[in-house]
Amino acid sequence: MFAPSIAAFLMLLLAGTSATAQTCPPPGEAEGRCIELTADETNEVSEVQISPGQPTTFDFDSDVRADGLTLENRERFKVAPGIRLITLVPSEKLRGEKPNEMTVCFEDGAAPDCATFRLVVHPAIGERQVTIFRHARPVDSVQAELKKSYEENARLRAEIQQLRAERDGPDGLTGLLASGMMGEKGIPCSTVRNVERPGNALTARDVTTCRARGRMAVRFDLKNEGTAPWTAQGAKLVGPKGEELEGSIWPQKPVLPGEPLTLYIEVRDEDVRTTGPFVLKLWDADGLRTVTLGSVTFPALTEGPGP
CATH class of the missing domain: 2.60.40.1080 (Immunoglobulin-like)
Structure with a gap:
């Protein structure tokens, strides 16, 4: 044997x-x-x-x-x-x-x-x-995965550099004042109505837009009328001339069925003359369930962009 x-x-x-x-x-x-x-x-x-x-x-x-x-x-x-x-x-x-x-x-x-x-x-x-x-x-499969990893690492490095640059100044209210993002009149905000588009996966309510030097933000409540959780994977603003501004999303958590969740979308834009209207697009991981808000406008700024 x-x-x-x-x-x-x-x-x-x-x-x-x-x-x-x-x-x-x-x-x-x-x-x-x-x-x-x-x-x-x-x-x-x-x-x-x-x-x-x-x-x-x-x-x-x-x-x-x-x-x-x-x-x-x-x-x-x-x-x-x-x-x-x-x-x-x-x-x-x-x-x-x-x-x-x-x-x-x-x-x-x-x-x-x-x-x-x-x-x-x-x-x-x-x-x-x-x-x-x-x-x-197969080597082609490995190379494709490496390329994807390199692109993701480049994106993360850019985010880290951005965070480090922001950490050079103070946080909170002092940081807003020191950066010039907020003046004596505060940060202008406005309520936006009639922005929902048909076919949205979730319902958007109480949409508010705010503007500071170099930044624009949208705050709204999303209500999930479906039976499965939904998590925003990406967001962007599309301007009147087709320009696209990638947005950061907070909080990064799912909208549970039958429950609302307040989301904040923030983008960088140094052109103080840009007020909109914009189209705000959000999508989940597979891109099948999307949320689109149209005619999103922002308060105008009279001062120039900060340094």
């Missing part, structure tokens, strides 16, 4: 490419070490313990390129390379030395395309078998 590790290896060979879907069993339920590789962790380096004179076998579920093996201080190892098995036997010269790195690259070109292992030398104990399950993804 085959030993469990040999039988498992033969089953892996017979399974072919379908083995890529395998995952490591819970700790203690598998013989030897098990490592999973994902496309999201292409820079991660896994440590493997080796010992002089003891063989360590790496068992991959994906074909390794014939020229895809790089091993530091290769002359101090006996190496038996294969398509899916790589066996290393460290020499006695490795005792007491710093870890070496081994990198293998895969044949199919999917991500992750390579994997790196840090080989840590132990004087007496080495891992006999290391099984590697690789969750491969």
Whole structure:
């Protein structure tokens, strides 16, 4: 009868490419070490313990390129390379030395395309078998996700810079006065009526617009007449000339069925001459349930924009 590790290896060979879907069993339920590789962790380096004179076998579920093996201080190892098995036997010269790195690259070109292992030398104990399950993804899919992440990071960096700039001044009433956003007459606000458009997912009530130097804000109550919660994911004002101003939303919480919620939408606009009318558009995460308010106007300012 085959030993469990040999039988498992033969089953892996017979399974072919379908083995890529395998995952490591819970700790203690598998013989030897098990490592999973994902496309999201292409820079991660896994440590493997080796010992002089003891063989360590790496068992991959994906074909390794014939020229895809790089091993530091290769002359101090006996190496038996294969398509899916790589066996290393460290020499006695490795005792007491710093870890070496081994990198293998895969044949199919999917991500992750390579994997790196840090080989840590132990004087007496080495891992006999290391099984590697690789969750491969097409490179185009990974690149698209990375692009999306870069764009999101750029947006977040811009928001952080904006918050830092605002934190350079005081908060509260003092901040409003020091920034010039509020003068002796306060911040002008006005009530706006007849702004609802047909087909809205929620009902808007008590719409109020306010204006300060460099800022415009809309406050209103949303009533959810439906049966599912609704959360505003994005908002923007569309001006009379088609200009679009992206708005921030507060609070970021759902409008529950049958309940109202007061929302505040704030945008930046340095042109004090812009009073509207605007169209305010809000949408949820999937963009299917929207709220549109038309003829939204703002009080005029007589002073120029602040610095």
